[in-house]
Amino acid sequence: MRLFCALLLGVFLALPAMAANPKVDLKTDLGTIRIELFTEKAPGTVNNFLGYVDSGFYDGVIFHRVIPGFMAQTGGLTFDFQKKETGEPIANESANGLRNTRGTLAMARHSDPNTATSQFFINLANNSHLDASEEKPGYTVFGKVIEGMEVVDKIAAEPQGLYRAYPNAPNVPVRILKAERLADTMKNQQSKEG
Numbered sequence: 001m002r003l004f005c006a007l008l009l010g011v012f013l014a015l016p017a018m019a020a021n022p023k024v025d026l027k028t029d030l031g032t033i034r035i036e037l038f039t040e041k042a043p044g045t046v047n048n049f050l051g052y053v054d055s056g057f058y059d060g061v062i063f064h065r066v067i068p069g070f071m072a073q074t075g076g077l078t079f080d081f082q083k084k085e086t087g088e089p090i091a092n093e094s095a096n097g098l099r100n101t102r103g104t105l106a107m108a109r110h111s112d113p114n115t116a117t118s119q120f121f122i123n124l125a126n127n128s129h130l131d132a133s134e135e136k137p138g139y140t141v142f143g144k145v146i147e148g149m150e151v152v153d154k155i156a157a158e159p160q161g162l163y164r165a166y167p168n169a170p171n172v173p174v175r176i177l178k179a180e181r182l183a184d185t186m187k188n189q190q191s192k193e194g
Helices: 002-018 043-055 149-157 183-193
Strands: 023-028 031-037 063-067 071-074 104-107 120-123 141-147 176-181
Touching: 023 043, 031 043, 031 149, 043 141, 043 176, 063 149, 071 149, 141 149
Parallel strands: none
Antiparallel strands: 023 031, 023 176, 031 141, 063 071, 071 120, 104 120, 104 141
């Protein structure tokens, strides 16, 4: 009985650590997308992303590159397609064991794997060709949609082609109105750090 009680106590004490993954709401023109971030697997990427969230950087950016059956990209352009000033690029963490499966978030980057800044995408399908391998670095997966994938699918269904410079942008821009970290995950993060 004592052993059972000790095990049960251990499980309850471990629960806050298991629930410590930060969560962020992306409130868009078409609804809210709730995401969970994988701090242990991509610590630098999550820290970078949360810095942009907490500063309000993502408020007002649009989904400027949406390819149905592939991905929906956001995080760098304003309503009038102006690029926002970003921080320094971060190190690629794509060899973290996470895969570019439907509903996961990954960092957008240039051909140099260490060029990601603020832009990210949500996978609309299983995109294994974006995963890291022994031959090539991949695109860093750092989170997953846990509520609101139907909102992402609505974004992917929006008509496109109106903007010549951005042919994959929805004709009626879809904005992130507000990106905010959920308070309960912020408290868990602060208690881990404090």
